[in-house]
């Protein structure tokens with residue numbers, strides 16, 4: 024039988040842990056609000072977060088002492104405030120956490136070093152051309168890239184609070200495990216372990232599309248939204264889902280694999296080994312496969328230059344080239360409509376680096392999406408096309424490292 028003393032001890036314990044959790048939630052709310060808004064006065068932090076002014080005062084004092092936030096330059100008083108004291112605004116302290124983000128991809132590795140406020144301190148891209156590599160070879164390349172990225176800033180790898188790495192393929196973030204990646208020679212690789220063998224700071228890996236979702240949340244169009252979906256088109260087709268301000272990764276920790284949803288039973292062979300995936304009709308290699316059949320005279324240099332050529336021809340009105348892009352666009356529109364039918368998000372961001380996004384911002388593409396959405400009264404989701412440079416993918420990886428480091432500090 025449980026004694027009353029034990030019962031009381033357990034009640035005290037529970038209320039203590041709920042107080043600790045409440046305080047942590049308060050810190051997370053204040054941190055997230057400052058990340059969204061840039062800088063805010065304590066009274067506005069209280070309004071935006073729903074925390075009491077007293078709680079905001081206590082938590083912000085604590086976070087200032089830890090060096091996580093600092094006073095911004097004083098804002099000029101306006102309206103009623105002119106009669107009162109000048110408003111002191113708070114912001115994230117840029118120097119408290121410096122991280123690097125790396126986007127791995129075939130052909131080029133891009134990297135960026137950022138501070139907690141999201142300021143880019145430096146960036147470096149390097150060609151990386153082997154078809155596939157062993158995990159250790161990849162880890163050494165990452166270390167060398169980081170050294171060269173940080174040297175001009177007078178920084179060493181040890182100065183970083185963490186490194187976030189975006190890996191194409193099917194990645195379990197929690198386990199640091201890569202089930203499959205087009206970059207790696209083997210399947211089922213404990214990539215995080217291999218990276219940790221070569222890097223002296225905390226490393227985090229995730230699927231690259233999830234990181235694009237994080238970058239949109241931290242620095243991009245998603246900054247003022249708690250729920251949205253990002254679809255990426257690059258070498259493959261990726262998807263990131265943000266729910267309640269967090270990236271949703273599902274039970275397997277892999278996140279969403281829009282590119283490998285099936286659109287044609289027993290259709291074209293996909294890089295993942297299955298057939299009929301959306302990616303097998305929309306990704307770069309799929310466009311070139313079509314081009315090889317319809318346009319055998321297309322110059323056969325590198326993959327990029329052939330795609331550039333194909334795109335230029337489509338723009339100049341070449342019928343076969345136009346039809347290749349249009350078919351891919353139609354199938355991607357179907358994929359997007361399916362997502363809208365399932366999630367009904369307020370916002371969908373179609374993100375990618377390249378000119379191929381031009382055919383996605385066309386009216387025909389949007390109409391094709393709308394045509395396949397279940398009709399209900401009410402506003403349709405906003406579809407935004409966001410052209411990114413390679414650097415933004417790396418910034419997504421940096422946002423990931425920042426959020427992981429902050430999870431540990433808040």
Ligand SMILES: [Zn+2]
Nearest residue numbers: 283293295300
């Ligand atoms: Zn597939």
